[in-house]
Amino acid sequence: MSYNRALTLVVKEKDQLLSLFEDRARNDVGLRKKAATLGSLIALIALVVGSFFGDRGFLRMVAQRERAESLRREIEMLRSENSRLAVEIVALKSDPRAIERLAREELGLARPGETVFSIREEEPSPR
Numbered sequence: 001m002s003y004n005r006a007l008t009l010v011v012k013e014k015d016q017l018l019s020l021f022e023d024r025a026r027n028d029v030g031l032r033k034k035a036a037t038l039g040s041l042i043a044l045i046a047l048v049v050g051s052f053f054g055d056r057g058f059l060r061m062v063a064q065r066e067r068a069e070s071l072r073r074e075i076e077m078l079r080s081e082n083s084r085l086a087v088e089i090v091a092l093k094s095d096p097r098a099i100e101r102l103a104r105e106e107l108g109l110a111r112p113g114e115t116v117f118s119i120r121e122e123e124p125s126p127r
Contacts (some may be wrong), residue, residue, distance in 0.1 A: 052058050091098040103109040110116045 050057060054060070088098070092102065108116055108118065
């Protein structure tokens with residue numbers, strides 16, 4: 001084998017190896033891009049899922065707003081009941097007729113000589 005022929009073979013082998021390394025390098029870059037894209041996509045999905053279903057997510061926020069509104073209505077109802085009871089307390093402290101009315105309605109009391117009739121509602125019979 002001549003020197004020129006051997007040199008030609010070495011150069012061809014070198015070119016083939018360089019080509020192989022370049023292909024691998026291109027594939028590695030493509031693989032890195034795919035991995036980065038996949039990682040970004042997974043992070044985005046986790047962020048979206050967390051924003052809907054997490055402890056501070058959208059669905060929890062909606063449920064908390066509904067609960068807050070329910071509590072506001074309950075507070076308003078209790079304030080109204082407190083106001084009504086405060087008026088009744090004032091009436092019971094100052095008006096003897098209010099005391100008599102309460103004794104008749106709540107306790108079933110009557111004046112001497114009066115007869116108290118108690119009407120009970122029938123419960124529907126089970127079928």
